[in-house]
Structures are given as structure tokens and as C-alpha cells.
Amino acid sequence: MxxxxxxxxxxxxxxxxTLERDPDAKYLAGGTNLVDLMRLRVETPSRLVDVNRLDLGGIVVEADGAVRIGAAVRNSDLAxxxxxxxxxxxxxxxxxxAASGQLRNMASVGGNLLQRTRCVYFMDSSKPCNKREPGSGCPAIVGVSRELAILGASEHCIATHPGDMAVALTALDAIVHFETAAGPDSLPMSGFHRLPGDDPSRDTNLPPGALITSVEVPPLSFGGRSTYRKARDRRSYAFALASVAAALDVEDGIIRDLRIAVGAVSHKPWRATVAEELLRGSPATPDRFEAAIRAELDIARPTEQNAFKIPLVTRLVVGVLDELAHP
Amino acid sequence: MAATRIEVPRSAIAITLNGERTAVEVDNRTSLLDLLREQLGLTGAKKGCDHGQCGACTVLVDSRRVNACLTLAVTLDGAEIHTIEGLSDGGELHPVQRAFLERDAFQCGYCTPGQICSAVGAIREAKDGWPSHVTEDLSAAAVVLDDEEVRERMSGNLCRCGAYANIVPAVLDAAGEGSDDGTDLPRREEFHPIPSVEEVAG
Known part of the structure; x- marks a missing residue:
């Protein structure tokens, strides 16, 4: 290190x-990803600014019904x-x-949003990677890509956001609040993570040096009817191959409203807006669910190794919506 | 040409380690695991993967189980840390230690200190009503531990000997719940009397 x-x-x-003065400095919260990447020499900060003793905790229900989650709240406490x-x-x-009991006790909400991809080329500092070393190339596209993106990737990068929490927050239209030298600001989850385009080095639209202070989850009348399903290589303690966060509002068999976000398929949690649009007002039946998610995945461009994600996501979405339709 | 001495940033911290206040100076890069093993001579917590993937380094920081390999020691000023060495109360083994002996819940023993510290944390989390990935009803205030719950909650601790079949009943014993795996494994005390800490320490 x-x-x-x-x-x-x-x-x-x-x-x-401090980060304004020293752009090579980084904030340290739970450290579960950053310390590991420092050990791998993927991250080489000049300075760590430990934000764990700041007053950024607490889970508070606000007057308008929104729930504000402090950035330092640990994943285990939030769950x-x-x-x-x-x-x-x-x-x-x-x-x-997500992760293990130990890691959930360490990982913070703010840090979890900023975790880096688990693409094996990004994690291996002896390999080229446009995300870690812009312009060096992307060996993943023709290499080991089984776990990588099928949606919104570019010729420069097919990395995925590996997290689970952000997928749920995307489905819930959460808002990320942060502080920069210019003052407080915020980004909706839909615009927080970005697609790689020609600059995969940037995972998010967060300005340089910004410190996440809280995450606001707006009220959702049918939020109680929501769930998350994750497909992975082993039953516990593994990253997703694909995951689905969904919420469903059904009356008399007709979908009034719904939320679908898909994880581990893109550089950002993928909000399935095409499927949502098709399903609003439609009967809550498996064939409609399937047609909608197929339409969403129409633009998927998988590699040979991760083409399995298309039927996997399709079945996950149909399964989750069907479960929510018949509680 | 004289060798250039590189100044490596260091910091002073004070922790409470197994009940004793301990002041140390650390290289900022030192993990809690390396502090325990290399500087303080507590080699119970083990270095398996050093990436937070195996759980062999699990210790309790402020009563919560964490991976010591991913915890920078420099962040711990004022923290209370318990390692496997601090779990027994005088000559009395901790209930989880005792259950691991009774159930013969290990083979080579390398992952055992981490398994035991993790189990102590996991049992507390369950008593606090924390649900897990396999908890059916998120609205239930109390958690009932069973084999499936223990397997899920202990999934951050790998055992390459594959002693899981005995680890699960040991954790359930310690938590005060019976195992429902139906195997009804014999207890170690049926073969050997359980030694005291003094006997184990030689």
C-alpha cells in the first residue's frame, strides 16, 4: 500500500x-472497498480524510413523509x-x-453508493483498463465478461455497478444530498451513476471533492409492496449476476403504478422505464410482465459470455412482479 | 551515496483491547489485523485472504463483528476491541467457545477464532431482532434462529475443512436454540472431557 x-x-x-486543497485525497468511511483497492494499488490516495466521526448518522422521518438517511449509517443498521x-x-x-454480516456492519450508505466495479481487469493493476487508466484499453470486451454489462456499455468500458442498495434506491427515486466547497447540492438516483461513454473513469456525476451527507427516500404509497431478488453464483455472500428491485400497486388485477430497477447489468442501476410505461394500466399477468421486460431488454448488447443475463433478468422480473401481484 | 530515508506517515492511537487500555503508534497503512498480530502479539485473529472475503480475521469493534483486515488501525482511536483472546472470562470459556468444543466444530482450526467472534456478533444481532436475507417476515420483531438463519448469518466466514455441519449446531447451541438439522451429531464431551482454559493453554 x-x-x-x-x-x-x-x-x-x-x-x-481538505479535498479542495488536495485533490488526491479521499474520504474514508467504512473502508470495505477503498482499503481493499488501496492494498491492490488500484487506489493510491495521498491522504485519507476520515469522515466517520462527523455527525452524518440517523434515520429520520421528515414532515413530508420522506425518510432521510445519514450518509454514515451502516448498512446493517439501515437494513x-x-x-x-x-x-x-x-x-x-x-x-x-449484500456482502456479509461483518461487511454490512462496516459499510456506510455514502460509501456503498461509491463502491467501484468488481470487473477483474479494473481490480488488477497489471492489466489495461480504461476506468483505472484512461486510454489503456478494455480487455474485458473480448475477455472475461461473464459478470459485466449488457445495457448502456460503450466500446471503452463494459463495467457494472456491483451494488445492491443503489438498485433499490433507484427504484425508490431516492435523492443523494452532498456538500462541496460551493455549498449543499443534490442529485436524483436516476442521474447519480452514469454510463461509461468515452470517459469510464467517472462512475458518477458527483462533482470532484463532494461529500455525500444523506440520502432522501421520498414517500411511496405502495412502498410496502416491494421486494428485491438477486441471482448469484452461490446462495449467500456473492455479487449479483443480475438483480431486480420492484414495487407494485395493483387494484382489481390492474397495475396502477410500479417501479422496476435492474442491477448488475449496466454501469448504473438500470431503471426499467420502458417496461414500467408498458405495464402502467395493464393487467398484472405474467405474459404482460414478460412482454414488458423483453421490450426493455431490446437494446441489450451482451457479450458471448454474458448473454445468459437476458433470460435471467427476464425470469427475475416476471418472478418478482408475479410475487408482488399475489401477496 | 547515502540512502534516502523515506518518512512514512504514522499516528498515535489509544484503544481498549480485551479490557485493557493500550496506546500504540501505527504506520497509517496498518490494518487492525496487522496491529494485533505483528505489533501486539495477539495471533488469534488470522490472515486468510486479507481482502474481506474469508472472515478469518473477524474481531469485535465496539461489540460489532468486523473484518480486521479491512479496518485501518489509525481510525480506531478510542475504540473498544475484543479478540478471541479476550472472550473467556477468567478460566471460564465463552459459551460460543464451549459450544465449538462440544460440537467439535472445527478441523484445522485456522478459521475458528474468526468463526467464534463472528458467531458472538451474529447471536447478538439476532437477539437485537435484526432480520437476515432468509428471514421470511421482515415485520417480525423477534428473530428465531434455525439452521438456515445461522448459515446465512455466518456466510462471511469460510471454512476450507468444511466443518460447517458442526459449526451450525454449535452456533445454535450457544444461542440457546436447538439444531433442526436432524443429524443430532454426537457431542464432543461424549468422547473427551472438555479441558479448562489452563489445560488448553498448557
Whole structure:
């Protein structure tokens, strides 16, 4: 690991000012991804600004019914929170399907949003990778791509966002609040992560040096009727091959409203807007579910190794919506 | 030409380790695992993968189980840390340690300190009502542990000997729940009397 300076931030403004002064510095929260990447020499920060002692905790129900989650809240605490379990089971389920008990006790909400791809070429500093070293090439496209993107990839990068929590937050239209030297600002989850395009080095649209302070989940009348399903190579403690976060509002067999987001298929959690549009007002039947997700996946461009994700996502979505339609 | 001495940034921290206040200076890069093993001589927590994938390094920080390999020691100023060495109470083994002996829940023993610390954390999490991935009803206030729950909650600890068949009943014993796997494995005490800590330590 490359040597680095360490400082414990006392307040948000001070933490942001440090990164403004030293662009090679990084914030440290749970460290579950960053420390590992530093050990692999994928990340080589000059300085770590420890944000764990900042006042960024708490899960608060606001006057308008939204739930504000502090950026430092640990994944385990968020998953177990009674309000989250009742109002947004999809979020609890997504968190509980991720990592291990130990890692969930460490990982923060803010850090989880910023976790890097698990593409094997990105993680191996001896290999070319446009995300880690812009312009060096992407060996994944013709290489080991089984776990990588089928939607929204580019000729420069086919990495996926590997997380589960962000998929649920995308389905829930959450808003990410952050602080920069210019003051507070926010991004909706739909615009938080980005597609790789010709600059895969950037995972998100967060401005440089921004510190995530909280995540706001707006009220959702049918949020209680939501869930998360994840397909992976082993039954526990593995990244998704594909996952689905969904919420469904059905009356008399007709879909009034719904949310679908798909994970591990793109550089960002993929909100299935085409499928949602087709299903709003339609009967809640498996054949409609299947037609809708097939339309969504029409633009999928898989590699030979990950073409299995198309039928996998199709079955996951049909299965999850059918389960939600018949509680 | 004289060799250039590279100054590596270091920091002073004070932790409470197994009940004793300990002040140390660490290279900022030092993981909690390396601090315990290399600087403080506590070799119970093991280095398996050093990437948070195997759980052999599991210890309790402020009563929560974490991977010591991914925890930078420099962040722990003021923290309370319990390792496998601090679980027993005088000569009395911790209930989880005792259950692992009774159930013969290990073979080579390399993953065992991590398994035991993880089980201590997992049992506490269940008592606090935390659901898991396999918990059917998220609205239930209390958690009932069974084999499936224990397997899921302990999935962050790998055992390459494959002693899982005995680890699951051991964790259930320690949690005060019976195993429902139907195998009814013999207890170790039926073969050997359980030694005291003094006997184990020699």
C-alpha cells in the first residue's frame, strides 16, 4: 500500500476544504472497498480524510413523509431499521442480500453508493483498463465478461455497478444530498451513476471533492409492496449476476403504478422505464410482465459470455412482479 | 551515496483491547489485523485472504463483528476491541467457545477464532431482532434462529475443512436454540472431557 497522510475530520466544511486543497485525497468511511483497492494499488490516495466521526448518522422521518438517511449509517443498521422494513422492504432486502454480516456492519450508505466495479481487469493493476487508466484499453470486451454489462456499455468500458442498495434506491427515486466547497447540492438516483461513454473513469456525476451527507427516500404509497431478488453464483455472500428491485400497486388485477430497477447489468442501476410505461394500466399477468421486460431488454448488447443475463433478468422480473401481484 | 530515508506517515492511537487500555503508534497503512498480530502479539485473529472475503480475521469493534483486515488501525482511536483472546472470562470459556468444543466444530482450526467472534456478533444481532436475507417476515420483531438463519448469518466466514455441519449446531447451541438439522451429531464431551482454559493453554 502506498503511504498516505491521515486526518480525522471534525466538521463537513473542514473535510470538504481538505479535498479542495488536495485533490488526491479521499474520504474514508467504512473502508470495505477503498482499503481493499488501496492494498491492490488500484487506489493510491495521498491522504485519507476520515469522515466517520462527523455527525452524518440517523434515520429520520421528515414532515413530508420522506425518510432521510445519514450518509454514515451502516448498512446493517439501515437494513434492520423498523421504518425501512415497513415502508421500503425492497431496501432492507437489497441490503440484506449484500456482502456479509461483518461487511454490512462496516459499510456506510455514502460509501456503498461509491463502491467501484468488481470487473477483474479494473481490480488488477497489471492489466489495461480504461476506468483505472484512461486510454489503456478494455480487455474485458473480448475477455472475461461473464459478470459485466449488457445495457448502456460503450466500446471503452463494459463495467457494472456491483451494488445492491443503489438498485433499490433507484427504484425508490431516492435523492443523494452532498456538500462541496460551493455549498449543499443534490442529485436524483436516476442521474447519480452514469454510463461509461468515452470517459469510464467517472462512475458518477458527483462533482470532484463532494461529500455525500444523506440520502432522501421520498414517500411511496405502495412502498410496502416491494421486494428485491438477486441471482448469484452461490446462495449467500456473492455479487449479483443480475438483480431486480420492484414495487407494485395493483387494484382489481390492474397495475396502477410500479417501479422496476435492474442491477448488475449496466454501469448504473438500470431503471426499467420502458417496461414500467408498458405495464402502467395493464393487467398484472405474467405474459404482460414478460412482454414488458423483453421490450426493455431490446437494446441489450451482451457479450458471448454474458448473454445468459437476458433470460435471467427476464425470469427475475416476471418472478418478482408475479410475487408482488399475489401477496 | 547515502540512502534516502523515506518518512512514512504514522499516528498515535489509544484503544481498549480485551479490557485493557493500550496506546500504540501505527504506520497509517496498518490494518487492525496487522496491529494485533505483528505489533501486539495477539495471533488469534488470522490472515486468510486479507481482502474481506474469508472472515478469518473477524474481531469485535465496539461489540460489532468486523473484518480486521479491512479496518485501518489509525481510525480506531478510542475504540473498544475484543479478540478471541479476550472472550473467556477468567478460566471460564465463552459459551460460543464451549459450544465449538462440544460440537467439535472445527478441523484445522485456522478459521475458528474468526468463526467464534463472528458467531458472538451474529447471536447478538439476532437477539437485537435484526432480520437476515432468509428471514421470511421482515415485520417480525423477534428473530428465531434455525439452521438456515445461522448459515446465512455466518456466510462471511469460510471454512476450507468444511466443518460447517458442526459449526451450525454449535452456533445454535450457544444461542440457546436447538439444531433442526436432524443429524443430532454426537457431542464432543461424549468422547473427551472438555479441558479448562489452563489445560488448553498448557
Amino acid at each position: 502506498k503511504p498516505f497522510e491521515y486526518e480525522r475530520a471534525d466538521d463537513v466544511a473542514g473535510a470538504v476544504a 434492520a431499521d423498523p421504518v425501512i422494513r415497513e415502508r421500503y422492504p425492497v431496501l432492507s432486502r437489497a441490503l440484506l442480500s
